[in-house]
Amino acid sequence: MNEFRADLHCHSTCSDGTLTPEELIRKAKEIGLSALSITDHDTIEGYQAAPLIAKEMGIDLIPGVEFSTKFEQTSIHILAYGFDLESPAIHSFCKRHLERRYLRNLEILTLLKKHGMPLTEEELAPREKQGTIGRPHIAHAMMQRGYVTTIEEAFHKFIGDNKPCFSMGPVFTVAETIDLIHEANGLAVIAHPHLIQDKKIVNKLLQFNFDGIECYYAYFPKEKILPWLKIAKEKKWLITGGSDFHGTVKPKSSLGSSYIGEDLYTQIKQASYA
Numbered sequence: 001m002n003e004f005r006a007d008l009h010c011h012s013t014c015s016d017g018t019l020t021p022e023e024l025i026r027k028a029k030e031i032g033l034s035a036l037s038i039t040d041h042d043t044i045e046g047y048q049a050a051p052l053i054a055k056e057m058g059i060d061l062i063p064g065v066e067f068s069t070k071f072e073q074t075s076i077h078i079l080a081y082g083f084d085l086e087s088p089a090i091h092s093f094c095k096r097h098l099e100r101r102y103l104r105n106l107e108i109l110t111l112l113k114k115h116g117m118p119l120t121e122e123e124l125a126p127r128e129k130q131g132t133i134g135r136p137h138i139a140h141a142m143m144q145r146g147y148v149t150t151i152e153e154a155f156h157k158f159i160g161d162n163k164p165c166f167s168m169g170p171v172f173t174v175a176e177t178i179d180l181i182h183e184a185n186g187l188a189v190i191a192h193p194h195l196i197q198d199k200k201i202v203n204k205l206l207q208f209n210f211d212g213i214e215c216y217y218a219y220f221p222k223e224k225i226l227p228w229l230k231i232a233k234e235k236k237w238l239i240t241g242g243s244d245f246h247g248t249v250k251p252k253s254s255l256g257s258s259y260i261g262e263d264l265y266t267q268i269k270q271a272s273y274a
């Protein structure tokens with residue numbers, strides 16, 4: 001019998017991952033995961049087909065999404081889990097994110113053009129693409145045109161946070177995102193706190209009414225996990241974890257490289273609507 005492992009953070013082709021939801025679930029099965037959450041950026045379109053496939057494959061799939069927010073000029077990601085997939089509130093929030101991203105991407109294309117790197121909207125993704133389009137799509141198009149040689153270079157020189165061609169566009173706040181998640185009967189979780197450089201921002205975020213914190217993340221070693229476990233314990237928050245797998249666009253994090261065990265997963269399921 002395999003050890004129970006739940007990877008609660010990965011991206012599909014419905015946002016900026018390179019595997020379809022079906023391929024993700026098959027891969028999860030292949031590597032012996034017991035449970036999975038597909039947490040695409042600002043979209044739940046992957047959940048149109050995924051629940052049935054997961055059921056067939058014997059993978060426990062918990063609804064998930066990773067929302068983009070801004071807090072004091074810093075980009076903050078909030079994971080939502082176990083919400084009602086039929087909730088009109090979450091569907092309309094995702095639609096608003098789609099509009100936000102459309103405007104933001106146009107702003108980035110304008111800045112790239114100013115820097116001598118024109119790209120058309122059509123180069124970012126096929127018209128029929130499901131879900132959201134993000135900076136990795138822009139980075140890929142820049143590479144195709146020969147403006148950069150790697151995705152990393154595109155972020156490092158041009159489109160990474162606060163770089164010359166970066167635009168955050170319209171934003172949603174942490175508070176409204178948590179409220180929305182709660183309205184959809186979901187659990188609001190601080191994503192990868194390890195990546196937030198400014199400790200003052202972390203301390204302020206800890207004052208919000210989150211339900212959990214992503215303590216186990218990507219390839220972070222044990223000593224980097226401990227402070228977050230301590231906070232979870234103090235706050236009586238749920239402990240989540242996941243790889244942030246994106247497929248070939250982010251090859252360092254493989255599916256299942258970070259996960260939680262059965263006890264923590266059961267706690268999340270018990271606190272969940274779905």
Ligand code: AMP
Pocket residue numbers: 016041068133134135136151152155156160246250
């Ligand atoms: P967006 O949601 O459109 O702002 O894009 C954010 C996504 O870009 C993240 O979730 C990562 O997948 C990717 N990303 C951010 N920084 C980098 C980087 N330095 N190199 C490669 N990918 C990155």
Ligand code: ZN
Pocket residue numbers: 011016041246
């Ligand atoms: Zn991503």
Ligand code: FE
Pocket residue numbers: 066077191192
């Ligand atoms: Fe993230």
Ligand code: FE
Pocket residue numbers: 009011066244
């Ligand atoms: Fe992510």
